[in-house]
Amino acid sequence: MFGATLSRWTMSYFAAALAFLLIGETMMVLGYGYPAAAIEAPETLALVHTIALGWLSLLMAGALLQFVPVLVGRPLCCTHLALPALVLLVAGIGGLVLGFVGLSGSIDLPPIVLPVAAALTIAGFALIGAAFAVTLWRARPLPLTARFVVVGLGALVVTVLLGGNYAFVRGGLAEADAAIALTLEGVSLHAVLGLGGWLTFTTMGVSYRLLTMFMLSPDAERRSSRVVWLSGSGALGLVAGVVPLILAGSPGRLALLVPAACLGVLAVVFYASDIFRIYRERRRREIELNTRASIGAFGALAAATVLFVGLLVTDRMEQGIGSLVYLVAFGWLTGMGLAQLYKIIPFMTWLECYGPALGRTPTPRVQDLVVERRAFGWFRAFYASVLIATLSLSVGAQPLFRLASLCQLVAILVLVLEFTRARRLSNVPASLRLPTGAQRPHLFLPSFQLWRQP
Amino acid sequence: MTIEPHELDVRPILRGGGDPFQVIMNAVDNLAPGQALRLIASFRPVPLFSVMAGRGFSHQEEALGNGDWAVLFTPEGQVDDVRMSAGDMDLNGWTDPVRQLDLTELDPPEPMVRILAAVEKMEAGEVLFALLSREPLFLYPELAKRGHRWAGNFDVTGEVYRILIRVGKPGHHVGA
Numbered sequence: 335m336f337g338a339t340l341s342r343w344t345m346s347y348f349a350a351a352l353a354f355l356l357i358g359e360t361m362m363v364l365g366y367g368y369p370a371a372a373i374e375a376p377e378t379l380a381l382v383h384t385i386a387l388g389w390l391s392l393l394m395a396g397a398l399l400q401f402v403p404v405l406v407g408r409p410l411c412c413t414h415l416a417l418p419a420l421v422l423l424v425a426g427i428g429g430l431v432l433g434f435v436g437l438s439g440s441i442d443l444p445p446i447v448l449p450v451a452a453a454l455t456i457a458g459f460a461l462i463g464a465a466f467a468v469t470l471w472r473a474r475p476l477p478l479t480a481r482f483v484v485v486g487l488g489a490l491v492v493t494v495l496l497g498g499n500y501a502f503v504r505g506g507l508a509e510a511d512a513a514i515a516l517t518l519e520g521v522s523l524h525a526v527l528g529l530g531g532w533l534t535f536t537t538m539g540v541s542y543r544l545l546t547m548f549m550l551s552p553d554a555e556r557r558s559s560r561v562v563w564l565s566g567s568g569a570l571g572l573v574a575g576v577v578p579l580i581l582a583g584s585p586g587r588l589a590l591l592v593p594a595a596c597l598g599v600l601a602v603v604f605y606a607s608d609i610f611r612i613y614r615e616r617r618r619r620e621i622e623l624n625t626r627a628s629i630g631a632f633g634a635l636a637a638a639t640v641l642f643v644g645l646l647v648t649d650r651m652e653q654g655i656g657s658l659v660y661l662v663a664f665g666w667l668t669g670m671g672l673a674q675l676y677k678i679i680p681f682m683t684w685l686e687c688y689g690p691a692l693g694r695t696p697t698p699r700v701q702d703l704v705v706e707r708r709a710f711g712w713f714r715a716f717y718a719s720v721l722i723a724t725l726s727l728s729v730g731a732q733p734l735f736r737l738a739s740l741c742q743l744v745a746i747l748v749l750v751l752e753f754t755r756a757r758r759l760s761n762v763p764a765s766l767r768l769p770t771g772a773q774r775p776h777l778f779l780p781s782f783q784l785w786r787q788p
Numbered sequence: 789m790t791i792e793p794h795e796l797d798v799r800p801i802l803r804g805g806g807d808p809f810q811v812i813m814n815a816v817d818n819l820a821p822g823q824a825l826r827l828i829a830s831f832r833p834v835p836l837f838s839v840m841a842g843r844g845f846s847h848q849e850e851a852l853g854n855g856d857w858a859v860l861f862t863p864e865g866q867v868d869d870v871r872m873s874a875g876d877m878d879l880n881g882w883t884d885p886v887r888q889l890d891l892t893e894l895d896p897p898e899p900m901v902r903i904l905a906a907v908e909k910m911e912a913g914e915v916l917f918a919l920l921s922r923e924p925l926f927l928y929p930e931l932a933k934r935g936h937r938w939a940g941n942f943d944v945t946g947e948v949y950r951i952l953i954r955v956g957k958p959g960h961h962v963g964a
Contacts (some may be wrong), residue, residue, distance in 0.1 A: 336871045337928030406926055548923060549898060554946055617921075618895055669836075681897070689930055693904030700897065 338403035340686055341367050342780040343416040347396025347758075348675065349778035350424050352750055354388025355668070359746060362739035368717055369732050374521075376437035376730055383434065385663055387427045387455070388531050393671050395423070395462050397678065398483065401540050402466050406473035407482040412465040419461035426455030430501070434448040437504065444453055445505045452501035456494050463487055478555045478563060482539020485567045489531025492574050496524040512581045519580050522572055529659065530598065531570045533667050536634075538562065541628075544674065545609070548625050549616035558604050566601035569594045595646060602639045607631065623713070627673035630717040634665025657727040664742075665720045667718055672716065680756045687759065691771035698766045703756045709749060716745040791862060793824035793869050812836065816861075825861040832857045838888040843948055846943040862944070871923075872939045873932060878880050881940055881955055885917035888911070892948060893923045900927045901939065907936060907955050916953045923949045 358381060361367055367381030403410050436443030464778025470476060470484055496516065502508040503517040546553035572594035576587050609632055613625075638661040645654040680703040688697040723738035757777050759767050768774060775781055796815045798808035812827065819825060825932035827833065837847050838861075845861040849926070852858055887906055899920045904927075906916055923940070931938050933954030942949050 336925075337932075338925040339929045340926075407923060547922060550895065552947070553922075617893070676936060683924060685897070690933075692901055692930065693906070693908045697901070 336407055337409065338400075339409055339478070340682060340689075341396075341400040341410070341416070342401075342413065343420055344396045344682065345679070345775075345778045345780070346417075347392050347399065347420055348679065349626075350420065351389050351396065352746075352753075354384055354392065354427070355744070355746060356750070358384040358389060359739060359743040361745055363720065363736055365646075365732070365736055369727055369730065369735060371438075373656055376434045380431050380434035380438070380512075382659075383427065384431050385668075386528055387423075387430065388502070389665070390667050390671065391459075392423060392427075393675075394536060395419070395459075397540065397674070399535070400678070400682065401543070402469050402480070402483065402541070405477065405540070405543055406470065408469065409471050410465060411468040413474060415461045415465045419458045420459065421749070422454050422458030426451050426453070426458055430455060433501070433505075446507075447505075449498075449505035449507050452498045452505075453562055456498050459490060459494050460761065465492065477537045478559055479543045480565055482542075482566075483536050483640035485563070485570060486532050486536030486539065489527045489570050489574070492577065493524055493528040493532055494598045496520045496527070496577070514582065515580050523576055525659070527570065529662055529667070531573075534662070535566050535570065535756070537667065537670055538566070541670070542608070544611075545612050545625065548677065549612065549617075549621060550618045551612045553618045554683070556608065558608050562601050562604045562608065565597040565604070569597035569601060571645075572597070580722065582748055595642075598646050599643060601638060602635065606636055618763045622677065622701070623704075623710055624673050624677035626710075627676065627713040627726065628670055630713070630720075631666050631669035631673060634669055634717075634720065638662045638666060650701060654728065657724050660727055661720070661724045665717070665724065669717060669720065672746070673713065675753060676704065676709060676713075676749070679753045682761070684758050686773070686775045686781065688769075688772050690773065691769050695769040697764065697769060697772070698762045702762050702766070703759065705761050709752050710746060711746045712745045712752075716742060719745060794819055795826045795827040795828070796892065799828060799830045799856065807854050816840070816845075819863070821876060826865065827859045827861065828852070829859070830856055834890060837892075838917060841943065841948065842885065842888065842917055846945050848922045848945075870939055870941045873928070875937070879952070880882055882915050882952065883913065885915045885952065887914075887916045889916070889918040889922045892919050896922060897926065900924055900930070903927060903951075903953065904930060904934075905914065907931075907934075907953055910955045912955050912957045914955050916955070918953070920949045920951065921947065924951065933942040 359385065361381050367375070367378040371377040390567065399410060399416055420719075429447055433443065433448035433451050435441055436447060439532060466483070466487060470480060473480070498518050499508065499513055499520070503513050508514075536750055542559060543553070545551065572590045575590050579585075579587055579590070613621075613629075638658060641654065641658050643659065645651045645658065681700050684698070684700045691697055719738045719742035723735050723742065726732070726734035726738060754777065755761055755774060758776065794815060796812065798811065801808040801811060808829075811820035812825075827836075832849065832851075840847060840861050845863055848860045848862070850926070852859045887910065888904060889902060891902055894902070897916070899922075902927060903916070903918055903924070906918075910916060923942070930936065931953060936952040937956065938951055940949060
């Protein structure tokens with residue numbers, strides 16, 4: 335069996351992810367968490383996990399449900415795991431965020447909430463990770479883009495185990511010295527493997543395939559892309575290698591982290607040159623809004639890398655870490671996510687709705703489901719708000735940060751409305767909207783027809 | 789030791805208002821095993837690409853200026869990784885394609901739409917041959933749902949995907 339079918343639950347993952355994004359943005363507008371609170375404060379942990387787990391990880395999981403089959407050319411195995419995984423993840427992530435709010439003392443919660451929520455989250459990731467792992471394993475030998483996903487999933491495993499350890503220690507269920515040492519020293523590893531491994535490295539792999547597909551660029555595997563994979567994997571491997579050192583209480587962390595930083599920067603430099611080439615060698619002259627809006631995300635990744643090197647060289651990492659993490663999470667990952675959703679949602683909607691009618695009756699084009707010129711300005715507003723918010727974090731201007739977050743919240747709300755209009759077929763001329771054989775899709779739940787798919 | 793490509797310049801025939809197709813096919817028939825054909829024409833001979841792909845040649849184009857084009861047709865050696873629809877597949881029993889489509893320049897998902905529209909107009913048992921610039925992953929399930937059989941693979945350059953589709957019997961409905 336070859337090919338890729340429509341993923342049944344991807345749209346539900348996207349809906350849950352966007353809900354968490356709007357909650358996270360609202361927290362920042364209200365001044366909850368960093369920069370009003372300290373970077374290690376429970377309020378900040380609540381905010382960071384709303385964004386990194388609730389928004390970015392659910393978005394990535396939903397996207398992979400649809401794109402792992404595209405990367406390997408075979409349908410996803412164990413598709414029945416997608417729904418229980420989603421339920422576990424939403425419950426687990428919601429519980430984690432509440433658990434962190436409880437740690438801050440603003441609501442009274444039993445300490446058991448945090449470890450239980452962590453267990454639910456880990457179970458959710460285990461289910462969905464198993465579906466990806468089995469699919470990838472059966473599709474060997476894997477193309478390079480899929481090998482990025484393999485490393486990203488490996489980073490996810492280490493990230494959630496470190497996070498679970500933290501939750502169990504804070505919940506009073508783990509008291510071993512090694513577990514406490516990991517809690518104290520493993521936070522930065524947890525963040526690097528999560529944002530840099532699971533989210534960034536996986537995004538890189540998927541972006542190679544998506545961009546060449548959307549712009550009709552040559553997509554043969556290149557040596558430079560292999561360098562990106564090797565150096566990125568090496569960097570993440572070295573970071574993960576610090577965990578046993580902490581457990582053993584051995585010194586020598588810098589000997590691993592310095593080469594890891596160098597390899598990480600090297601991976602981004604080669605990746606940037608690859609992306610530049612994909613845009614330059616495209617056969618499609620006019621690029622669509624999703625590929626135009628991705629340029630801002632690539633710019634943010636480049637800027638974040640320059641900032642990272644600058645902070646390292648000037649030894650100001652502690653002062654600049656907030657701006658750096660913000661730029662990666664919002665400029666690069668959120669920008670890329672929103673830009674690609676602007677294409678993925680209409681495409682999946684088009685295939686679900688008009689697939690049965692294709693060739694039998696006139697059907698709209700995918701582009702007919704969106705109005706690019708209307709959304710273009712809101713993508714610009716989004717990136718402008720990211721820039722202003724990053725600068726205000728680096729100079730400590732809290733009111734300006736909240737104002738920029740408000741602009742960002744408005745831009746995202748409008749884009750979510752655009753996604754909804756695409757799902758609802760609102761932009762399609764009425765005469766073409768529902769020809770014979772077409773099926774109106776639900777907003778974010780699978781239609782009856784998708785339920786019946788094998 | 790590789791054999792030099794056989795060069796064929798059809799510009800004089802085109803200038804004289806003639807149709808060079810038969811001359812080209814004769815030249816192809818007379819190529820040595822493994823020998824390439826370098827064709828020079830006063831336009832980009834797009835219709836020829838799918839004909840030659842059907843005969844096992846991949847192509848590389850080169851603009852010579854003044855509207856002239858040189859195309860190097862290279863016979864493919866080992867082509868592997870054929871992907872096929874599920875079920876009993878005996879390609880030897882398939883007839884020659886009655887329709888050929890070159891969809892390499894179209895943005896996704898337009899090739900899928902064109903192919904599905906073309907097979908709707910064909911009779912059961914007829915075969916369609918199409919060239920695409922990407923493997924049509926979302927097309928396969930749609931073909932299967934409609935009862936069509938298919939086989940496809942990339943050419944030797946890895947840049948063109950060829951697919952043969954044998955139209956199934958009508959009466960296949962969505963969800964069936």
